[in-house]
Amino acid sequence: MSSLKKRLRTILPRSMREMIVKKVTFEDLTVFNHMIVINLSLRNFYNLSSKKNVEFILSDGCYSEQLSYKIEKNSASIFLENEIFKNIQGNSTIKMKVDGKNMIVRPSEDLQNKTSFFKNDKYFNILVNGTIILEPLFSEYNFKEKAVFAEDISTSYERLEVDFKEDMTGYKLAFLYPNKIVELDNIGFNKKIVTNDFDYVTMGRASLYILKDFQMVPVEFSVSDKLLSTKSHTVDITKRTGETLLFIENHIINLSGISYQLKEDTLSLSLNSRDKRALKSLILNDTISETTISYPLYMLEGSYTADIPLDDLMDKFSRKRFSVLTAGHEEMILQPNINDIDQDSLGSREVINYNFEMMKIWFYKRKDSGLGFKVTRPRLRRQVTEIEGNELTGFVSGLENFVESKIYMIFEDRYSKEQVLLPIDNDFSIDLSLIDFIQLKSKGKTIIDIFIGIVHDSGEIVRQVKIKYEFADYKKDNYYGVFDKVDAEGNRHYFLITTTPFDNLKIETFLIPSGIPLPGDKPKKDYQTWLVGERYDTAQDNGYAFYQYLKQHTDIDAYYVIEDTAVDYEKISDDPNVLAFGSKEHYQISFKAGVLLGTHDLENLLPYKPARGFFNYEETIKVFLQHGVLGRKRVEYHKKYYDLPFDLFIVSSQPEKYNVVVKKLGYDEEEVAITGLARFDSLPRNNETKDILLMPTWRDWINTDEQFLDSQYFNYYNNLIHNERLIKILEDNNVQLNFYPHYRAQMYFNSEILNPSNNINFIELGSKKVQDLLIEHSLLITDYSSVSFDFTLMDKPVIYYHFDVRKFFRQGKLRPLHQTFIGEIARTEDELITLIQEQIHRNFKTGNIDISGIFEYQDHDNCLRIYNSVLNKLEKLDHK
Missing domain, CATH: 2.60.40 (Immunoglobulin-like)
Known part of the structure; x- marks a missing residue:
């Protein structure tokens, strides 16, 4: 806060400050066919006009544009034309500037459920917190505004049945919340969709949709309102014009008191309630991992009591919440309501010695009036x-x-x-x-x-x-x-x-090493000597493909570096220009190489730190050959992360260059070359093969053995390869499914685990080149791996298995999903197996797919274009 503002706050009474402090309030928005209008109220702005000193700027951090607006007396309207929404891929801010200064925007007090809207078949939301934030939500889905009519809805415990006039085969039901979509697993058949799976439904307001192939269509019905009871919730189903609303609430049990007793390694928690329902167990839920543990309830001095190991309460030092499970055939999970409990006694903190740390623990009232438990570790x-x-x-x-x-x-x-x-x-x-x-x-x-x-x-x-x-x-x-x-x-x-x-x-x-003669402080770089590499331990990607091209088609003095302990090293070690990482020859070439070309950071190429002051590294030409086509997930190659960034960044298309590398990663236009990837030169077109390759990528949130074995990732793929329906389809059609796990998952998936059928095989890391695997198979099943682009370029079908799409892209996407996932997408195991069966029956044909947005070139001259791009960069260096 400026000194003048501090003085005014000290000197002026509140009533006068209210008269001079400028205030901008977000009131509401209006949806039109051709635009969205954001309405603001303005207070204490004087001599303000729309013709001078005012700007409204939309920015996503990489680019910005000025928005049209209109100002009348104490209000302003911002106009967002439909064309704007076609370009929005991530969160954008809308800032109001007056005389070059940013104005703080606050939401009006009655601004509730008025900030979400559909535009161009997409779903957007606006947050107001100092600035206006425009969020594109659920970008993998398309939304239709015209509702489909449901003739009837019937409910019973854990069962929702919806009857339609039209055939619903292949459709499923989905709940659209303001900030998430919950897909219900059961698939429609004929004119009916039935589901009894509500595991991922949560409390709140939602709209009922039908879903197929990422098309979300609202459901409208005209029968009386319905009430659905599930194990965890009551769902009030209410008809509205053009939609069906769902008001979802937890089952509640009112508590009149709680007490607990600490023992050596256990906490005994007692609950008092006038509720007459019989209770079976206490459920402890971790609010971060959502894992649950149940403990039997028993009666002790008129209270329901459970003994909870202290280790469970302290696990991960995260907040916990409690619920109880009723006894009987139709079990219900009841959320405690502690509004009637004295909050002063509830919130008292207790300090305990847990594993030599003085921890504070206490029970507290959650925002939903439920019972929570918190632990804080001592601050260090x-x-x-x-x-x-x-x-x-x-x-x-x-x-x-x-x-x-x-x-x-x-x-x-x-x-x-x-x-x-x-x-x-x-x-x-x-x-x-x-x-x-x-x-x-x-x-x-x-x-x-x-x-x-x-x-x-x-x-x-x-x-x-x-x-x-x-x-x-x-x-x-x-x-x-x-x-x-x-x-x-x-x-x-x-x-x-x-x-x-x-x-x-x-x-x-x-x-x-002692035997390596060191050059001077700034050894002269030889721009005819090129050092190429990938990760330390591989020779099967764009690096090795481009190295082979240089050896066969140019007079460049090219070298390839790889660790001599790698499996791939044994296959190429006879080549005198293949350097063992850290060898004497590797040092000598690294000191003089003028051009460095890698698929990852250049740490993988040099035996020393790639940084200023080390053997004249700053004078090298640094080329990023890439590992795959960019666009699906955020990467760590932004120009701002380097003191000496790449001089040349290789891409495969105009959208990848301008929408990703220039716009998102900060590189200048002349630093990015559209050439295609080197390994694409080896891909045959329209080759006839058979068999299926299963090749998922990794999950960066898995860090330990325990996390892996407890993860969705392991369970989903383990269940898939043991699915009896899949095994029968493969055996009946004499098709092999070959599973090539990510290198970080190879130790968990092996031939001992993968032994459900002679038609499902495990491929060990390094036993075959990835390029050869792609060529030898007819169908690729992956999740988010960029190897799918190679498969698509060969005009072969890809099926994507997206059971955790929202978590995988939790840090955002560089391009919308539909622009890079060319093929069919399955969310469940049954969907995936059905798509595999369909591909086998159609003999693995793709149909006509437009891939021009992914590949600028569909030929075998990618290495030639990369080579010429590097030469052009060297030519410009000579002219400096």
């Missing part, structure tokens, strides 16, 4: 405040909340997980060069993560948390301090202090 403040060469200075506070424990700084090798623990004080200054990192390293080039640890006197690590750098400026290729050490063999180890995208400190380290 820590930060590095200064980095000077090899020295870290910072502080840690909060040790007093830990029992019989001391503070350590923990250094952990990211790959081996080996650790070095260094005792520190609350205020510390550490000389990193005095720590034996050389013995800690698992390999020559590795990463050491830095943590603050609270260690009990017994040696148990009570808390281990990362530590941030106060002045972090994250780039993939920068560093804040550097030092080096020489080991007993004369190898020189470099240690660079860097940060992660979340500003957490880490040490990146590499070595220069």
Whole structure:
């Protein structure tokens, strides 16, 4: 707040301040066929006109445009033409500027359920919180405004049956909430849709739709209102003109009191209620993971009581909520209502010693009047405040909340997980060069993560948390301090202090072997020497494809780098220009190579840190060959993440260049070349093959064995390959389904698990090139993997299995789903198997598919275009 505003707030009475402070209020919006009009009220604006000093700007962070508007006295109207909604792919802001200053926009008090609308068959919502935020919701769906008529709706416990005039085969029911869509699993048949699966339905207001092939159609009916009772909810089904509304509420049990008793490792929770229904069990629900655990209820001194292990309550230190399950044939989950309980006694906090940490625990009233439980861990403040060469200075506070424990700084090798623990004080200054990192390293080039640890006197690590750098400026290729050490063999180890995208400190380290002659500070780069690579351990993607092209068709002195422990290395090691990562030859070529070409970050190509000051790295030409076609999910290759970004970014189409790399990733137009990917040159067109390839990608939220085995990801694919209907279809048609799990999932899916049928096979990582697998199969089943583009380019069908689409794209998409998922999409196992059966019966034919929006070229000259693009970049370098 400015000093003038502070003075006015101090000097002027509230009534006068109300007369001079400018206020902008979002009142409502109006939907027209050709536009959306946002209506604002203006207060304390004087001499304001629509012809000067006012702007309304729509921006998505990468581009912006000015909007048309009209101002009359104390109101303003913003006009959003239909064309605008065709271009919106992510959240956009609408800002009002007066004389160049942003105005704060607040919602009106009665602005409820007036901010969602349909436009161009899409669903949008507006949030108002200082600015106006325009959200495109459910972009994978298309919405039809004209309703389909339902002749009748009948209900019973856990059953909803809707009768239509039209054939509903293949349709399902869906509930549209303001912020989510719940698809009900049962599929329609003839003129009827019946469902009794309400597992994902939640409390709130929703509209009833039918759904097929991502087309959402509202349902309208004229019979009397209905009441549906499920295990968890009552659903009041109400008719409206053009739609059917669903008012969904939890089953409630009113509590008159609660009490609890803490024992050594158990909490006994007692519930008092005048409700006469018999109760069977208490349900503990984690509000983050949504996992539930049930405990038997028994009567103790007139109260229903359950014994809950303290470990369950403290698990993940997340909030918990409670419900109870009734006894009987038609079980109901009842949500406690604690409005009648004295809140002062309910909210008292208790401090307990749990695993040597002084935790606060308490029960509380949730916003829905339910019973919740919260635990807070003691705060551990820590930060590095200064980095000077090899020295870290910072502080840690909060040790007093830990029992019989001391503070350590923990250094952990990211790959081996080996650790070095260094005792520190609350205020510390550490000389990193005095720590034996050389013995800690698992390999020559590795990463050491830095943590603050609270260690009990017994040696148990009570808390281990990362530590941030106060002045972090994250780039993939920068560093804040550097030092080096020489080991007993004369190898020189470099240690660079860097940060992660979340500003957490880490040490990146590499070595220069003793036998490697070092060039001068700035070795001259040879632009006829090109170094190519992919990930450290592969030679089967765009990198190796382009390397082979260079060797066969050009006079470029090209080299390919890969770890000598990789499976692919054995297949290509006879080539004298294939370099083992970290070998003497690799160092020599890295020092002089003028052009670096990789499918991932150039860390995978160089044995040292790709950063300024290391062997004249800044003078190299850096080319991003790509791993796949961009557009489905957000990637970490934004130009802002590099001190020295890529000089040339390879793409496959105009939309990928302009809508993704230029608009979303920040590259200039001349830095992006539309060539197609190198591996596309090896793809045959319209080849006749047989058999099915199942090849899903990974889920970045899975980090442990336990998470994997408990995940949807494992269960869905494990269930699929053991599905008896699928096995019978494959056996009856003599078709093989070959499962090639992502490299991070290979250890969980193997030939022992995948042994349900002779027609389902496991493909081990590295046993075949991905390119060969794509060529050898007739049908690809994947989820979000970009290998589907290769398959589509070969004019072969793809089926996408999207059982977790919303979670996968929780961080947003770079392009709408329909632009990049070319093929049929299944949400359930039954849908997927039906689509597989249909593809087998039609002999794996795709039909005529327009792929011009994905591939600018459909030929075998992609490598030639990449080569010429690099030469053009070098030619411009010569003219500088």
